[in-house]
Amino acid sequence: MGKKLYVGNLSYNTTEDSLKERFEAFGHVESVRIITDRDTGSSKGFGFIEMGTDAEAQAAIASTNGQEVDGRMLKVNEAMDKPRDDRSRDNRRRGSYSY
Numbered sequence: 001m002g003k004k005l006y007v008g009n010l011s012y013n014t015t016e017d018s019l020k021e022r023f024e025a026f027g028h029v030e031s032v033r034i035i036t037d038r039d040t041g042s043s044k045g046f047g048f049i050e051m052g053t054d055a056e057a058q059a060a061i062a063s064t065n066g067q068e069v070d071g072r073m074l075k076v077n078e079a080m081d082k083p084r085d086d087r088s089r090d091n092r093r094r095g096s097y098s099y
Contacts, residue, residue: 003030003050003051003052003054003057004049004050004051005048005049005061005077005078006047006048006080007047007048007049007074007075008045009072009075010034010043010046010069010070010072011045011069012042012043013070014043014070016047018069018070019034019047022064025063026057026059026064027051027052027053027056027060028051028053029049029050030050030051030052031049032048032049033048034046035047048079057078061077061078065077
């Protein structure tokens with residue numbers, strides 16, 4: 001179990017401070033980041049929270065997944081590493097292509 005959590009289905013009005021406050025009930029919150037649109041700065045409706053320990057992260061998942069926050073039912077689970085597709089993205093930048 002990882003310490004980094006994915007938090008989805010966030011209200012666009014939810015703030016990083018309010019999320020941190022809610023998750024501090026389960027232990028030390030190392031970081032909170034709500035993902036925003038780079039052009040508008042608006043929330044994309046999901047974010048990531050890093051808890052201090054695996055046990056704290058597990059307690060946070062068990063207690064908050066499916067709970068209503070700001071009128072939305074949260075989806076909370078262990079964050080997965082983003083898959084890297086270096087081959088297609090990096091090769092396009094270099095001007096070469098793999099077929």
